[in-house]
Amino acid sequence: MTADMGQIVTGWKPQFSKLWSKHTLVIEHSLHKSDLFSEEALAKLIEKTPPEHYNLATMGEGDPKTADWREGVLGSASGAEAIEAIKKGRLWLNIRHCQDFDPRYKAVLDQLFEEFESHVPGLNTYKRNMGILITSPKCQTLYHFDLPGQHLWQIAGRKKVYIYPNREPFISGVDRQRVLLRETREEFPFEPWYDDYAEIYHLEPGQMAYWPLHAPHRVENEDCLNISLTLEHWDTEVRNAYAVNYGNGVLKRFFGYEAKNNKPSGLHVYPKAALSMAYKKLGFEKSGSYKDEVDFKLDAKQPQGFADIPLTAKFA
Numbered sequence: 001m002t003a004d005m006g007q008i009v010t011g012w013k014p015q016f017s018k019l020w021s022k023h024t025l026v027i028e029h030s031l032h033k034s035d036l037f038s039e040e041a042l043a044k045l046i047e048k049t050p051p052e053h054y055n056l057a058t059m060g061e062g063d064p065k066t067a068d069w070r071e072g073v074l075g076s077a078s079g080a081e082a083i084e085a086i087k088k089g090r091l092w093l094n095i096r097h098c099q100d101f102d103p104r105y106k107a108v109l110d111q112l113f114e115e116f117e118s119h120v121p122g123l124n125t126y127k128r129n130m131g132i133l134i135t136s137p138k139c140q141t142l143y144h145f146d147l148p149g150q151h152l153w154q155i156a157g158r159k160k161v162y163i164y165p166n167r168e169p170f171i172s173g174v175d176r177q178r179v180l181l182r183e184t185r186e187e188f189p190f191e192p193w194y195d196d197y198a199e200i201y202h203l204e205p206g207q208m209a210y211w212p213l214h215a216p217h218r219v220e221n222e223d224c225l226n227i228s229l230t231l232e233h234w235d236t237e238v239r240n241a242y243a244v245n246y247g248n249g250v251l252k253r254f255f256g257y258e259a260k261n262n263k264p265s266g267l268h269v270y271p272k273a274a275l276s277m278a279y280k281k282l283g284f285e286k287s288g289s290y291k292d293e294v295d296f297k298l299d300a301k302q303p304q305g306f307a308d309i310p311l312t313a314k315f316a
C-alpha cells in the first residue's frame with residue numbers, strides 16, 4: 001500500500017520548516033488521487049465503520065453562532081446511500097480514528113507524518129489520528145479550536161476555511177481551560193466581526209492547511225459534496241501547551257490563582273504538568289461530557305437525507 005502511494009506531501013518548500021506551527025501553511029498533496037479516498041472506497045469504509053467511530057450531524061443555515069446542531073445515526077443505510085443522502089442534504093459525517101480499524105489508512109497516516117518529520121528538524125509526532133469528513137454542499141463546521149495540532153486536507157469539493165489568531169479576544173484563557181478540563185465541548189462564543197481578523201483560504205482538492213496550535217477556525221463548504229481529512233498529532237509543543245493551560249485551570253479552580261503564563265516552554269511547564277496529572281488521577285476531570293444524544297437517522301429517500309427519530313442516547 002505505502003509503496004503504491006508515492007510521495008504524499010508534494011508541495012513542500014524549504015521555508016515551511018521555519019514556518020511550521022507558527023504560521024498557517026497551505027501545502028499541496030497527492031491524496032486526492034488515491035483510490036482509498038474515492039466515493040466507492042469510502043462507501044465501503046462507511047459500511048465497516050464501528051458506531052463509536054463516527055459522528056453524523058445536521059445543522060441549520062445562516063449565522064454559525066445560532067446554527068441548530070443535531071446528532072444522528074446511519075441506521076441501516078448502505079455506504080452508497082449515505083453518500084447520496086449527504087450529497088443532497090445538509091449533513092456532516094465524521095469517520096473518526098480510521099487508523100484504528102483499517103490498516104490501509106494507518107499506512108497513509110504514518111507515511112505522511114514521516115514525510116513531515118523528514119522536513120521539519122526536531123519534529124517528533126505521536127498520537128497521530130485521521131478523521132474522514134464527508135459533508136454536504138454548503139455545510140458548515142462551527143467556530144472551535146482543537147487540543148492537538150490539526151491539519152485539514154481537501155480530497156474532493158471546495159471549502160472556505162476561516163482561521164483566527166490563537167489569542168485574546170478570539171480565544172480567552174478561560175475558554176481554553178474549560179475545553180481542556182472537559183467542562184465544555186471545543187466550541188465557544190463567536191462574534192461575526194471576528195471575520196475581519198481571519199485568514200481566509202479556499203481549499204481545493206490536493207491542498208491541505210495547517211494552522212498554529214489552538215488557533216480557532218470554522219469552515220463553510222461551497223455548493224458541492226466535500227470529502228476532507230482532519231489529521232491530528234501530538235508533539236512536544238502540543239503536550240506542553242496542554243499541561244500549562246490545564247495546570248493554570250486547576251490553579252484557578254482550587255486556589256483562585258490566576259496564572260498569566262501559558263507559554264508552552266520554560267520552568268513552569270513541569271509543575272503544571274504534575275498538577276494536571278494529580279487533578280486527573282484524583283478524578284476531578286469530568287467524564288461522560290461527550291455522551292451524544294441522537295434524534296434523526298440517515299434516510300436517502302427523504303429530501304433532506306434523514307428522518308426524525310425520538311431523542312435517544314446513541315449508545316443506549
Ligand SMILES: [Fe+2]
Nearest residue numbers: 144145146150
Ligand atoms: Fe478543527
